[in-house]
Amino acid sequence: MTIKVHKKLLLTGAAGGLGKALRERLKANCSVLRLSDVQAFGDVAANEEVVLADLADAAAVHAMVQGVDAIVHLGGVSVEGPFGPILQANILGVYNLYEAARKHGVKRVVFASSNHVTGYYRQSETISADAPPRPDGLYGVSKAFGEDLSRFYFDRYGIETACVRIGSSFPEPKDRRMLATWLSFDDLHRLITACLTTPVLGHSIVFGVSDNAVTWWDNSRARHIGYAPKDSSDIFREAVYARTPEPDLTDPVVQFQGGGFVKAGPFAD
Structure with missing residues (x-):
């Protein structure tokens, strides 16, 4: 059962793949779902609000956060790429989000971190949230920054955060790696619901993964x-x-948990 403990919930990155998957599901968690992305993305239902915002624009983010009770933050760059856009959306953007949360008194955030924070651990290892970050690219570095920033805002200002290190959230696994990292859309919603409703969240790192027999986390x-x-x-x-070939155990894509991200780049800004 989903309990509505928040009247108005903010979902950033609402036009992205996971945002679209969660848009209808999260309406069970609140009375009003505020949707945000950088550009317009369709019609608005009766129990929805839309506030468009560039995460790098502090004033726009301030307006986006005003009046909400909790935040599910999926917004930002979600793939490896040049540092410039990652810097603006994932580093400056997450700072703007937490500053806005502090100023408006928002006390709970679900932050979409990533398995790429620990992508340079080997697929032969099983790690816990206590394992030090080993990012597999600039995107992973930006998510590690977000985890550290959220820790600071919890210690200094009491903003509780669940850093959800999302694995691979798709309708079904696309390859052998995803047999270990797959997170169904329904389990993603179950995880976010748990983060929003647990009595004491604190600052928690959670691996976003379904109940897969093979797991690294x-x-x-x-x-x-x-x-x-x-x-x-x-x-x-x-x-x-x-439908997939036998893995080449000499290939870094097969050796490391980050998969193809360990071979991406370098990129020119």
Whole structure:
């Protein structure tokens, strides 16, 4: 059961892939869902609001956050690429978001971090949230920055944050790597719901992954959140094996948890 503990919820990055997947689902979590992205993205339903904002624009982010009770922050650059856009959206942008949250008294944030914060651990390892970050690119570095910034805003200002290190959230796994990293859309919603409704969130790092038999991530440090995934990549395993070649164990894409991100770049701004 989803409990509406927040009257008005802000979803940033609402026009992105995960934003679209969560738009209808998150309406069960609030009375009014405020949607934001950098540009217009369609019609608005009766229980929705739209506030367009460039995350690098502090004044626009301030207006975006005003009047909300909690934030689900998916906005920003979501792939590896040149540093300039990552700097503006993921580093300056997350600073602007937390400053706006501080000024408006918002006390709970679900921050879409990424598995690429730890992408340089090997696929033969199982790590917990206590493992030091090992980003696999500039995108991963920006998400590690966001985790550290959110920790500071919790310690200094009491803004609780769940840093959700999202694995691979798609309708189904696309390859063998995703058999370990897959997160269904419904489990993503279950995880965000748990982060929004747990009595004491604190500052928590959670791996965003479904109940897959193969996994590289130990979520035991997040038991206090109450996330219980119900989906699994296992039902897709046979089909994935049938359409994909045997892995080349000398390939860094196969050796490291970050997959293709470990070979991306360098990029020219």
